[in-house]
Amino acid sequence: MSGERPSSEFVPEAQEVVEEFSRRLLELESGQRAGEEDPEALNAAFRAIHSLKGLAGLFQAGPIASLSHALENALDGLRLGRIRLQPATLDVLFAAVEAFAALLAAYDQGTAAPDIGPLLGKIQTMSGQTAPTSGGRTRLTGIDESILGVLTEYEEHRLRENVRLGRNLFRVHASFDLLAIDVGIEALKTKLKEFGEVITYLPSADASTDDRIELDILVGSRSQLSALVDALAGNGVTVHPLVDAPIEPEQDGGRSLPAIDELGQVRDDALRVDDLEAPLPGTDVSLRSLSQTVRVDLARLDHLMNLIGELGVVHATLIDTVEGLRMRGTVVDLARQLQSQLRNMARKLSLLQQGILDVRMVPLGQVFDKLARVVRKLGRESGKEIRLGISGAETELDKLIVEELSDPLMHMIRNCIDHGIEPRAERTAAGKQPVGRIELRAFQRGNRVVIEVEDDGRGIDWRQVRDVAIRRGVLPEDELREMTPQHIIELIFMPGFTTRATPGALSGRGVGMDVVKTNIARLSGIIDVETAVGRGTKLAVTLPVTLAIIQALVIQSAGQTFCIPLNSVLESVMVGRREVQTVEGHQVISLRGKTLPLASLSRLFGLKGSAPGGDPERIYVVVVALAQHRIGLVVDDLLGQQDVVIKSLGSALRGVPGIAGATELGGGRTVLLLDVSALVEEAVGLTGGPSLVGTGGAVEVIHGA
Amino acid sequence: MAPRNDDIWQALVRVGEPLATEEDYEHGYAREVRQDLQRYLAFRVSGELYGLPIAELGEITKPFDTTPVPRTAEFVIGIGNVRGRVIPIVDLARRLRLSVQPPTGNARVLIVHRAGEPYGLLVDEVHEVVQIAPEALEMPPGAIAGPKGAFIAALARHAGEIVIVLDLMTLLEPRDFVRLQPTPRARA
Secondary structure (H helix, E strand, O other): OOOOOOOOHHHHHHHHHHHHHHHHHHHHHHHHHHEEEEEEEEHHHHHHHHHHHHHHHHHOOOHHHHHHHHHHHHHHHHHOOOOOHHHHHHHHHHHHHHHHHHHHHHHHHOOOOOOOOHHHHHEEEEEEHHOOOOOOOOOOOOOOHHHHHOOOOOHHHHHHHHHHHHOOEEEEEEEEEEHHHHHHHHHHHHHHHHEEEEEEEEEEEOOOOOOEEEEEEEEEEEEOHHHHHHHHEEEEEEEOOOOOOOOOOOOOOOOOOOOHHHHHHHHHHHHOOOOHHHHOOOOOOOOOOOOOOOOOOOHHHHHHHHHHHHHHHHHHHHHHHHHHHHOOOOOOOOOHHHHHHHHHHHHHHHHHHHHHHHHEEEEEEEHHHHHHHHHHHHHHOOOOOEEEEEEEEOOOEHHHHHHHHHHHHHHHHHHHHHOOOOHHHHHHHHOOOOEEEEEEEEEEEEEEEEEEEEEEEOOOOOOHHHHHEEEEEEEOOOHHHHHOOOHHHHHHOOOOOOOOOOOOOOOOOOHHHHHHHHHHHOOOEEEEEEEEEEOEEEEEEEOOEEEEEEEEEEEEEEEEEEEEEEEHEEEEEEEHHHHHHHEEEEEEEEOEEEEEEEHHHHHHHOOOOOOOOOOEEEEEEEEEEEEEEEEEEEOOOOEEEEEEEEEEEEHHHOOOOOOOEEEEOOOOOEEEEHHHHHHHHHHHHHOOOOOOOOOOOOOOOOOOO | OOOOOOOHHHHHHHOOOOOOOHHHHOOOOOOOOOOOEEEEEEEEEOOOOEEHHHEEEEEOOOOOOOOOOOOOOOOOEEEEEEOOOOEEEEEEHHHHOOOOOOOOOOOOOOOOOOOOOEEEEEOOOEEEEEEHHHEEEEEOOOOOHHHHHEEEEEEEEEOEEEEEEEEHHHOOHHHHEHHHOOOOOOOO
């Protein structure tokens, strides 16, 4: 790859273009369902593929170039109405998105490109089947030849489409000052778009003067003439109907022309995509991006540079001040100056820190777009019709978290489709809408982001979960019988747990939900389930906005200092030793009427060494939570809260249970950051770690808020 | 052997200069310099002489403050901060199951790279940089079997002493860092 630009730029840039293409296809599909295709979406898809072709050519990525070339032709045909858009066509286009992903992965890893021959064949077949050019097309009677004569093929096609859809055609005549024409046209265009589609701009037949330009704008709209006149007329704009009498669309428009129907039939067979998906290995394995590159808005980087500049000034002043301090004896004044400069510096530094963090933030929409594609694909594979509602795609999260999230979210969506949404007949029988709904929502709550995946399917029946758990011997039966429904539903997060008798094609192999939970926990996230039988299931993932810097509670245990992520701390309390009770050998306290099991950090970690000083009569308890489980971590002292930068421990120490990372607390002190979810799991005995809470259901774990 | 001036060694190690040995001075620089000589840093742990290829070495520092990490193997001293990076520090004597010597002022931490990640190795004393020709390396004799043998990449003779060249891949195997947990509960 000897391009002028480093080839490392190619993959991320191409991925972005492919994502844009896929987004436009989804728009196109929903437009098609609604019966009105958005020509803008089609044009944007065409532009995306056009630029991908250029990009692939530049980097000599042969198969990607030939695929985009074939697609470009096909999309051009669609744009010009030579090919009709139908579900089978969209399937081929979506198959191309998957093919691009596989080709880019191969390019990135330098492996052999997968065979795209069959797909290219389908695309060419599609492009080859042009609709008949005359006879059976909507006739454009009554339109002035002087107008028809100057229309491009695309404009003429759009004109026909508007007639076919039964829209009214208008000629909007406008006069603009030559000096302000761009502003004027932009304003008018925005207004016109509210009414319908702008088909073309034509120079007016009336003579334009030297300082004014007159334009005729052809508009297709469902509104009546009077509505347009009311909204637009005046200020040099007049509205006229394009034809005296509305053009009658052909019977049923062009939709049921026999020739096209026949072709459509042929196409449906020729374009079946099932056989296309097999030869593209690895397309479905992971949705994570191939690249670690973050493309950054320049304004954000400029902001950073400015801050660093200011910092330099502060620093210089500081050096002068210190120099003055050394030369003269007037220490008091200078010391005060020094102090104020140092404060200033600290302030700028924290802004700098925030700025750098902002660079890492990306909108969740990046993942949501990929998930929309997954829903579409899985929906078709499982024969269920599903609508995906997305909100909060603009919510921003650390790039790292967004990347790590795509796989767990995909598993969650798979579960919704496979286990949640019922087949059409079952839904109808239950009195539900035949089309299943999945809602994907994201929103910020404080310094955390919540992502919800909600379906309106059959919900999870806790009795069924319990029966499966008993049958599989997941936990002793008497223990299961004593558990609350909420607690039982959480069993779906246990490794290997599935309620399916046989593994389904999509999920049901029992590897989904525990992977989801592990991945989410690795991001210091919490996952909650809410479900109602027959009404649906909601999975809510709560995540910190950023991984790099978090607020931490600094504590001491056996003379050693640790940090606890503040977002997993519910509260910290000081209790007298006499309040600690023992239930079957395990320490508990009563906190606001509820029993809270205690776990001593020094015992968990096997720390030796005594607490220096401290009140022997009192202990500190940090209440931490994982989903519905709470425990009280007993520590020797609370040292305060602090913003800390999380540092990885590297592969050698990553596996130490209960430790999430390290951080620095001033003075070069390196301190360990606790992995609260692992510690809680250990304490309540959900994992194979050493248990502290006993062997049976002896200690009631507190549920709910 | 009197302790060498670390700073000089470190500077030479860093710039990758071919080091002139006493032999070079004896024979004068006219002697043809072999191109295939590998350079190793030799250091002492519990009286024995060990070596690591210079290429695997990042820097040499004096021992610094570390933070102990619970639930790790005995040979893990803890974590330390080297220029903003948190790295695990290994007590080489414990790792090699040698008797642990009382610390002296000559103790150093070698920062090495394994699979692209830095680790610190605590050694008793840094000896010198030696050049060893490939043919002077011997495979470890089969007699040194067991886990200790796995840490040895080769043996070399230098100035009448045996230098044990360590294999970082097995020496710093991540699996060995985490201390085994007490037996989990039967039901889990």
